[in-house]
Amino acid sequence: MDLRLSREHQARLDLVEGLKVFVAGTLMPELRESFDEWCHRTSPPEHKLRDTKFMKKRLESDALYQSSRGWQRLSQEAMWREVIYGLNQNKQELESALSVEYTEPGSLTLNPEMSMPDYYDNTEFHLQPGNFHKSTIAGPIYEVGVATYTMHRYGKAGDEMGRALRNVLPDKPIKRVLYLGCGPAYKSYPIMDAFPNAEHWGIDLAEPMLRFARQRAVDNGRPMHFSQMNAESIQFPDGHFDLVYCMLLLHEVPTKAVNNIVNEAARVLAPGGILANLELPSYSSLDPLSAFLMDWDTDHNGEPFWRNYHEMDLIKSYNDAGLEAELVEAHSEWGGAKGNYMGKFQYHVTMGVKLPVN
């Protein structure tokens, strides 16, 4: 499936990405410099720098903070507008490709009775118009948009996160793998490469995403099985999988849903099986300015559950679900890239092992 835009439409999107790069690579380092200079001059205590109200009061009167946040928001809105405008030029062609039914490799099972949780139906994650389920071409829109949003730092294949996760997974026999909230599923290809003889499943709420994931998997010769399911209610038997994983899923759901998903993941894991959740680093592991800037997304970038996720005790959730858990760092190429406003960072993987039942 060709997701490239015409010269004119790509030029429009390139300009928006250029602005994002400028904000991240020029404005944010300047903001950091002036903030660090202020900290050096006034020596505010660490606990104040971790207090959102204190930081808001300090920064919201700062012209550079105001303009960088304004451009951040405007560039995100402009990005989706140009992506949708560009892809709509080929909408019929894309819809035709997405409606083709394949018998192999892998499979696709949709559930016409699927009802969307309110928190999902009423949110436009990352400000994507129509979210992941209200446009027939939501999958292509997501892939092209996210590549621009992340300034292409996930690499041409978009699988940087999957490679990071693969590199920290234990080396053990894996027969069956489940990817929660798989979306277009291209991040899973490194995991499929690591366990080529396993049966791989991907589940998601959104039909458009699953249709796109299937098309992509077929195009890439990936024998993945896709099923429309809610990760809070996984329609597989107890002990069915050896590895369950998710990437940037849990911060997109309310705390209650996080606990439901962890409990369900633990249920479908076999004894000794692994639950691996990859996320951006916790607020507490970042410097105060980076943590505050990351938190901005909660209120202004379509990430309404982000703050709650970062404030919850996920290790406790794992333990409560019968999983022995630890936090593992996974190397991020993006996290080491220039112009990254959070400074160098690693991904955080909450790794849990299902304890045998006595």
Next chain:
Amino acid sequence: MRVVLALATEVYAMRDRQKNLETILKESGSDLSFLDEKVEAAVFDEMRLVERDAFVSRVFSGMASPTKADGSNN
């Protein structure tokens, strides 16, 4: 708002003239299919990437620290 309207008028007039130029070129036998080709993002094309970043810097650098005489702004 007057500035935005003035800019929008200028851009629209430029686009209209460009379209007319393209029509003249097509009618005189030029192949303009290159203009409508599908392309990858500028990040994968060194020349377009350099041009894009230079344009963005010229237009938006007013938000950053003032440019010095040698062209740097550090």
